Amino acid sequence: MKRVVLAGLAALFAGGMSIALHAWSQTAPGGPAGGPAAPGAHAQMAHHRGPMPLPSERVEPMLAFAKASLKITAAQESAWNAVADVVRKHAKARDEDVKKMRAKFDAARDAKTPPTPPNGIEMLQQQQQRLTQRAKDLDELLTAAKPLYASLSDDQKKAADRLLHHARGGMGGRGGPHMMGPH
16 A cells, blocks of 8 residues: 555656546555555445545645655745645646546436547547646646755655656656556
8 A cells, every 4th residue: 555655646746646646546455565456446446435536635645645755844844835735736626627527427327328439639639638737737846846856855855756756667757557658
């Protein structure tokens, strides 16, 4: 479980909330060694516990874990809060995306028809919109993160680098098996 939280948290800082949330949604507690759960486990868990929490409902534990892992000092608190506020803002913005997606699937379920998939051009346009928003989010996150990173000790920077490196999937930069790079 700790590995799952670490991967999700690091992804949060490396590529914004959307990557982290995707990673967490693909990994369930109880999978082997904190890894992916058995096939079908997500459907079973979702059936028993209701819908997955909204991004803003999951961000605080991730931020607390990062803050503790980085051992943020009182002198770094202001810079940390700037980063945390950006992450919270992005999570709140993702809530609306999740709500729209849920409404679409609920409507399709109620109508007993599968959701209509976008055509090829619509799919490319949606991807372009997501990437444009992700770029804006990353710019905002970088603006907040640079002062924090500059204030970190060498040991804290190593911890931050490990978190970020792990989230991006090492040298390949693909974010691990469930974070299939940029999308």
